[in-house]
Amino acid sequence: MQLSAQTSPGPLKHVLDDTPESREIWRQTTARFYGLKCEYAPGRSVCSTSASWNLGQLDLLQVAIANQSLSTLAPGDPHWPGDGYLYLKLVREGTMMIEQGGQARVFQSGQLILLDPKRPYRQSFNETTQLIALRIPKVMLRERGFRHDLRGLHAPDAAAPDVHAVSDLILSMADQAGATSARMRRRQGEQLLDLIDIVLDDPSVLMRARSGDATLFRAKRFIAQNLRNADLTATLIASAVSASEAHLHRLFKSEGISLMRYVWMRRLELAARLLKECNESRIQIQEIAYRCGFSTPAHFSRAFKDHYGVSPRDATMAELTGEHSDV
Known part of the structure; x- marks a missing residue:
C-alpha cells in the first residue's frame, strides 16, 4: 500500500x-x-x-x-x-x-x-x-x-x-x-x-516475546517517551524496566549498539525531524537542543555535525532553500 x-x-x-x-x-x-x-x-x-x-x-x-x-x-x-x-x-x-x-x-x-x-x-x-x-x-x-x-x-x-x-x-x-x-x-x-x-497490548493475540526481547521493548519505549530528559541515564532506564544495568547493556550490545549510543541516535533522529519542520515554524536551534535532551546547544551542534556532516543551522537552510541533504 x-x-x-x-x-x-x-x-x-x-x-x-x-x-x-x-x-x-x-x-x-x-x-x-x-x-x-x-x-x-x-x-x-x-x-x-x-x-x-x-x-x-x-x-x-x-x-x-x-x-x-x-x-x-x-x-x-x-x-x-x-x-x-x-x-x-x-x-x-x-x-x-x-x-x-x-x-x-x-x-x-x-x-x-x-x-x-x-x-x-x-x-x-x-x-x-x-x-x-x-x-x-x-x-x-x-x-x-x-x-x-x-x-x-x-x-x-x-x-x-x-x-x-x-x-x-x-x-x-x-x-x-x-x-x-x-x-x-x-x-x-x-x-x-x-x-x-x-x-x-493484548497478550492473547500478540506473539509472545522472549523475556530479553520484552525487556528491550520496554527499554526502547521508555527511551522514546523520555528523550527530552537530559538526565536520561542507563541507571534511570534500567530502573524503569526493572532490569540491571549490566543486563540492559548486554541486550543492546546483542543488537550491535551500546545503550547510551542508542539514546544518542534516537535524539539525533528526533532533532533531524524537528529541523525539517523549521520551514513551517519559528522553532529555534536552541529549543530543538533542549527538546531533544541535549544539555547545551553547543553540545547538540557538535553531535549533530559529527553524525550528519552538517551543522543544524546548515541543515535548516538546506530545507528552506529546497536543497536536500542526508539528514
Missing part, C-alpha cells in the same frame, strides 16, 4: 462509478496504490470513493465502498506492498467481513480491527460501508518498544474508555480530510503512534 499522498500537497482522491472504464481504473488504482486485488459483485452497483493522505510516518485512507472484495496481492507481484506495516481499520458505518488464516469475522460500525498483512487476507463489503484505515510502519512500533507481530485478527474492545478515545481521535483526524498543514499532520501521526499500544 504505497500512498502517493506522501508527497502530494493534498489528499489523493479516487471515484468509482458503474462504467466499465471506471471499474478498470479503480481496479488498477487499488492494486497500484494499496497492493490489493479488487473483485466486483456481479449485477450490483459498486459506486465508491476514496481519499488518502499522510500523517507524517502514517498513511490514512478514508473510503466509502460497496459490493466488492479486496484481497492482498501475492509476493512477487510488482505491486505487492510487503509486510513492513500493520493496518488499523475503523468501521465508521456499515459492515465489513475479513478472512485471514482460516478465520472469518464480520465487523460493525464503531469497531476497530488490527491486522498484519504478512498473512494474506480478504475483506468484503456487501453494502455501502464507510471505513477509515491507518497504515502503520512496523519500524516505528519497534522504535517505541511496541509489539508488532500479530497471530491473526485483533478487535480491541471498542467499549473500553481508552480504546474509545483512540477511535474518537482517528475519527476527528479523518474529518479534517487532510486539510491541515504538513507539520500538524506529522504531529498528529506522532500522537497516534504514542497511543497505538492501547489497541496493541
Whole structure:
C-alpha cells in the first residue's frame, strides 16, 4: 500500500462509478496504490470513493465502498506492498467481513480491527460501508518498544474508555480530510503512534516475546517517551524496566549498539525531524537542543555535525532553500 499522498500537497482522491472504464481504473488504482486485488459483485452497483493522505510516518485512507472484495496481492507481484506495516481499520458505518488464516469475522460500525498483512487476507463489503484505515510502519512500533507481530485478527474492545478515545481521535483526524498543514499532520501521526499500544497490548493475540526481547521493548519505549530528559541515564532506564544495568547493556550490545549510543541516535533522529519542520515554524536551534535532551546547544551542534556532516543551522537552510541533504 504505497500512498502517493506522501508527497502530494493534498489528499489523493479516487471515484468509482458503474462504467466499465471506471471499474478498470479503480481496479488498477487499488492494486497500484494499496497492493490489493479488487473483485466486483456481479449485477450490483459498486459506486465508491476514496481519499488518502499522510500523517507524517502514517498513511490514512478514508473510503466509502460497496459490493466488492479486496484481497492482498501475492509476493512477487510488482505491486505487492510487503509486510513492513500493520493496518488499523475503523468501521465508521456499515459492515465489513475479513478472512485471514482460516478465520472469518464480520465487523460493525464503531469497531476497530488490527491486522498484519504478512498473512494474506480478504475483506468484503456487501453494502455501502464507510471505513477509515491507518497504515502503520512496523519500524516505528519497534522504535517505541511496541509489539508488532500479530497471530491473526485483533478487535480491541471498542467499549473500553481508552480504546474509545483512540477511535474518537482517528475519527476527528479523518474529518479534517487532510486539510491541515504538513507539520500538524506529522504531529498528529506522532500522537497516534504514542497511543497505538492501547489497541496493541493484548497478550492473547500478540506473539509472545522472549523475556530479553520484552525487556528491550520496554527499554526502547521508555527511551522514546523520555528523550527530552537530559538526565536520561542507563541507571534511570534500567530502573524503569526493572532490569540491571549490566543486563540492559548486554541486550543492546546483542543488537550491535551500546545503550547510551542508542539514546544518542534516537535524539539525533528526533532533532533531524524537528529541523525539517523549521520551514513551517519559528522553532529555534536552541529549543530543538533542549527538546531533544541535549544539555547545551553547543553540545547538540557538535553531535549533530559529527553524525550528519552538517551543522543544524546548515541543515535548516538546506530545507528552506529546497536543497536536500542526508539528514
